[in-house]
Amino acid sequence: MAKSRIVKIPDEPEGWIYSPEDGLPYRRYRALIRDECARRCAYCLTRESLYPAGERAFQLDHYRPKAKYPELARRYRNLRWSCSECNRLKGTHPFRYSVQRGLHRIPKAQWLPDIMSDRLRDHFVYRATSGLFEAVSARGEEAIRRLNLNAQYRVQFRLDLEAAVDLLHSKLKQVKRLVDEKKADGVVIPDEIKALRKELRKSYDRMTKDRRTHDAVLEP
Numbered sequence: 001m002a003k004s005r006i007v008k009i010p011d012e013p014e015g016w017i018y019s020p021e022d023g024l025p026y027r028r029y030r031a032l033i034r035d036e037c038a039r040r041c042a043y044c045l046t047r048e049s050l051y052p053a054g055e056r057a058f059q060l061d062h063y064r065p066k067a068k069y070p071e072l073a074r075r076y077r078n079l080r081w082s083c084s085e086c087n088r089l090k091g092t093h094p095f096r097y098s099v100q101r102g103l104h105r106i107p108k109a110q111w112l113p114d115i116m117s118d119r120l121r122d123h124f125v126y127r128a129t130s131g132l133f134e135a136v137s138a139r140g141e142e143a144i145r146r147l148n149l150n151a152q153y154r155v156q157f158r159l160d161l162e163a164a165v166d167l168l169h170s171k172l173k174q175v176k177r178l179v180d181e182k183k184a185d186g187v188v189i190p191d192e193i194k195a196l197r198k199e200l201r202k203s204y205d206r207m208t209k210d211r212r213t214h215d216a217v218l219e220p
């Protein structure tokens with residue numbers, strides 16, 4: 001199976017790094033929550049680096065919605081880093097509207113998998129070749145349904161990115177091979193070639209790695 005370069009399903013829950021006090025204004029938590037979630041959406045796992053608007057395409061999301069749990073609105077550990085699309089689609093989850101029952105709470109066995117406390121791979125897998133998520137639990141199914149994870153616009157976005165990052169990867173390999181050949185011939189590699197290679201490597205890492213910095217600070 002081809003490995004995805006743009007979506008990595010975490011093997012383990014992320015677990016919390018920081019413990020600021022609750023009840024502060026949201027803006028003070030942004031940098032911390034962003035790092036907790038490794039600069040990617042806690043729900044669709046898309047990295048900030050893959051969005052044209054970058055960080056500005058992301059928002060703080062309340063895992064338990066503040067409309068239903070006002071007491072949790074400013075609780076630090078109820079916050080997640082979310083792309084605006086997931087934030088919008090998640091809405092009042094874990095409450096769902098149906099004509100028969102109105103707004104009702106869904107069973108806990110179907111709550112969206114939580115990147116901070118759940119092993120996401122127990123809930124869904126991602127196939128790089130088709131660009132599709134596949135559920136392996138009822139909670140994974142709920143995530144795919146509620147967040148439109150397999151909607152055409154989402155799938156096409158991921159497939160286009162997979163192709164672009166694959167191309168970048170093959171160019172990097174090509175540059176490495178050329179440099180290695182020249183080195184073997186005793187040619188001194190010019191600094192601008194070294195710099196170019198470093199730049200390509202940096203872009204590739206930004207687009208393909210989920211990294212927490214552990215050094216985010218509470219905004220004053």
Ligand SMILES: [Zn+2]
Nearest residue numbers: 041044083086
């Ligand atoms: Zn998202």
